[in-house]
Amino acid sequence: MDIVLLCGSLRKQSYNRKLLNTIKEHAPSHWTFNEIAIERIPFYNADVEESHVPDVVKALKERMRHADGLIIVSPEYNNGMPAVIKNALDWAASPPQDSPLPKKPIALAGASPQGAGTVQAQTQLRQTLIAIDAYVMSGPKLLVGQVHKRVDIEDERITEEETVKRIKKYVRAFDEWITTFSE
Ligand SMILES: Cc1cc2nc3c(=O)[nH]c(=O)nc-3n(C[C@H](O)[C@H](O)[C@H](O)COP(=O)(O)O)c2cc1C
Incomplete structure (x- = not known):
């Protein structure tokens, strides 16, 4: 996948x-990954879209189109999603007849040093994704609060056992979620 x-x-x-x-x-093990570098995507501008869609946006949409599923892992900024994520979604969803997002299985995840673990960013993301007809997995939610206590400072991964257990459950559930819509 x-x-x-x-x-x-x-x-x-x-x-x-x-x-x-x-x-x-x-x-x-049957998942393969393709990460989209969203920092190179310019701000959405309908004039630019009309005259010449940037190559980076074309690549974003093509990768999304061919994907079996998308995972969005994001922090929360000021109780919402970061601008880079919203910008990437606005480009991907436009124009609606050429959007790769309708019916696309999507899972959300986020980590924060604060307690609520990005709940408001994920709520906002869900609202946007529902508006563009994506199939957002409803649960299990992956909200990692107090994340600084769950990583080794040198480590590039989360190692705390309870969170790893939740992550394993989450990836299994998303695998089933994708399968549901591919049948
Ligand atoms: C501009 C800004 C706004 C933030 N607002 C929130 C917030 O609303 N909720 C929250 O849980 N954390 C908030 N934080 C703290 C982030 O969760 C924290 O910086 C986190 O480490 C960012 O994710 P990252 O480590 O993946 O970069 C904010 C941080 C910044 C820089």
């Missing part, structure tokens, strides 16, 4: 990057 990944944090020591690495580590 071809799984496309989007990471909403651009910083090197990102906790969400560590969460994404841990999801990859515990994923079913």
Whole structure:
């Protein structure tokens, strides 16, 4: 299965990057990964879209189109999703007749040093994805609060046992979610 990944944090020591690495580590062996580097996508502009769709946007849409599923791993900024994620989704969803997102199985995940673990960012993401007819997995939710206590400082992954257990359950559930819609 071809799984496309989007990471909403651009910083090197990102906790969400560590969460994404841990999801990859515990994923079913028949998954292959393709990450989209969203930081190179310009801000959405309908004039630019009309005159010349940037190559990076064309690549984003093609990768999404061929994917069996998408996983969006993102921090929460000011109670919402980061602008880079919203921007990538706005480009992908436009124009609606050429959007790769309708009926696409999508799973959300996020990590935060705060307690609620990106619940508001995920709620906002879900609202946007439902508006563009994606099939967002309803549960199990992967909200990793107090994430700084769950990683080794040197480690590129989350190692805390309870969180790893939740991640394993989450990837199994998403595998089933994708299968449901591919039959
Ligand atoms: C501009 C900004 C706004 C933030 N707002 C929130 C927030 O609303 N909720 C939250 O849980 N954390 C918030 N944080 C803290 C982030 O969760 C924290 O910086 C986290 O480490 C970012 O994810 P990353 O480690 O993957 O880069 C905010 C951080 C920044 C820089």
